[in-house]
Amino acid sequence: MTHLIEITGLSVRQGGVLALSDVDFHIDRGEIVTVVGPNGSGKSTLMKTIIGALKPVAGRIERAKGLRVGYVPQQLHIDPTLPMTVARFLGLPKRVSRGAIEAALHKAGLHGLAARQMAGLSGGQFQRVLLARALLDDPDLLILDEATQGLDQPGSAAFYRQIEEVRSELGCAVLMVSHELHVVMAASDRVICLNGHVCCHGTPEIVASAPEYRALFGTGTGGALALYRHDHDHSHEGCDHDHAHDHHDHPNEAAE
Numbered sequence: 261m262t263h264l265i266e267i268t269g270l271s272v273r274q275g276g277v278l279a280l281s282d283v284d285f286h287i288d289r290g291e292i293v294t295v296v297g298p299n300g301s302g303k304s305t306l307m308k309t310i311i312g313a314l315k316p317v318a319g320r321i322e323r324a325k326g327l328r329v330g331y332v333p334q335q336l337h338i339d340p341t342l343p344m345t346v347a348r349f350l351g352l353p354k355r356v357s358r359g360a361i362e363a364a365l366h367k368a369g370l371h372g373l374a375a376r377q378m379a380g381l382s383g384g385q386f387q388r389v390l391l392a393r394a395l396l397d398d399p400d401l402l403i404l405d406e407a408t409q410g411l412d413q414p415g416s417a418a419f420y421r422q423i424e425e426v427r428s429e430l431g432c433a434v435l436m437v438s439h440e441l442h443v444v445m446a447a448s449d450r451v452i453c454l455n456g457h458v459c460c461h462g463t464p465e466i467v468a469s470a471p472e473y474r475a476l477f478g479t480g481t482g483g484a485l486a487l488y489r490h491d492h493d494h495s496h497e498g499c500d501h502d503h504a505h506d507h508h509d510h511p512n513e514a515a516e
């Protein structure tokens with residue numbers, strides 16, 4: 261297999277809901293792919309299925325042999341009354357050497373924090389500790405599920421810059437879920453728009469000057485916006501998801 265992960269015809273049920281239906285998807289070595297989509301569109305379901313936490317009702321997930329995946333969850337709650345240093349947290353559930361902990365913290369942009377209490381970290385520092393934990397095993401693929409939730413915009417932008425640095429240093433692929441299009445689009449090689457199924461996908465390009473794009477995503481983007489091509493080879497009929505996220509005015513559609 262040439263891809264790191266190749267997904268074909270994936271359908272996943274969550275409770276009584278068919279959260280994903282007939283999803284095809286792949287990710288290659290070293291690329292940054294962002295999954296966007298409205299609330300409830302199956303983004304987390306896709307991530308959890310890829311890491312093996314959910315079982316599909318149909319379809320196939322093929323992983324490259326020996327694939328190592330690092331996962332940064334959407335949220336992780338740690339009891340604030342529980343005394344636990346960063347180093348101890350990173351050493352759970354399996355023992356990790358002090359050197360490996362320091363190296364992971366360094367890659368995540370945290371220096372000298374190993375002895376700090378988890379409960380005393382800022383939101384941004386906490387996310388970076390989760391990133392450090394995901395980097396401990398030197399992953400081929402780093403998966404981030406809305407990892408910047410709760411951070412302010414400069415905090416998320418800094419976090420995503422760190423992700424780009426991690427990618428260029430380690431050469432790992434990155435698959436991330438985000439609502440913050442304007443922050444992540446410029447950093448993504450490809451974008452997948454999900455709405456229970458794959459609505460559209462493509463390569464981001466800088467289109468700050470495109471009026472249709474500005475109308476869709478606003479103008480306060482400092483030229484860092486990119487666009488994704490729509491491959492509308494399907495119908496939305498019978499789809500009970502909210503398609504408010506669809507991009508009917510997309511500039512590329514006019515050009516296609």
Ligand SMILES: Nc1ncnc2c1ncn2[C@@H]1O[C@H](COP(=O)(O)OP(=O)(O)OP(=O)(O)O)[C@@H](O)[C@H]1O
Binds near residue numbers: 279297298299305
């Ligand atoms: N544990 C669960 N039990 C029942 N239904 C669930 C469960 N988890 C998710 N779902 C449903 O599955 C669908 C997809 O949810 P998912 O969390 O994957 O969406 P999402 O795109 O990540 O949403 P958000 O942007 O709000 O995080 C939704 O309709 C959701 O209500």
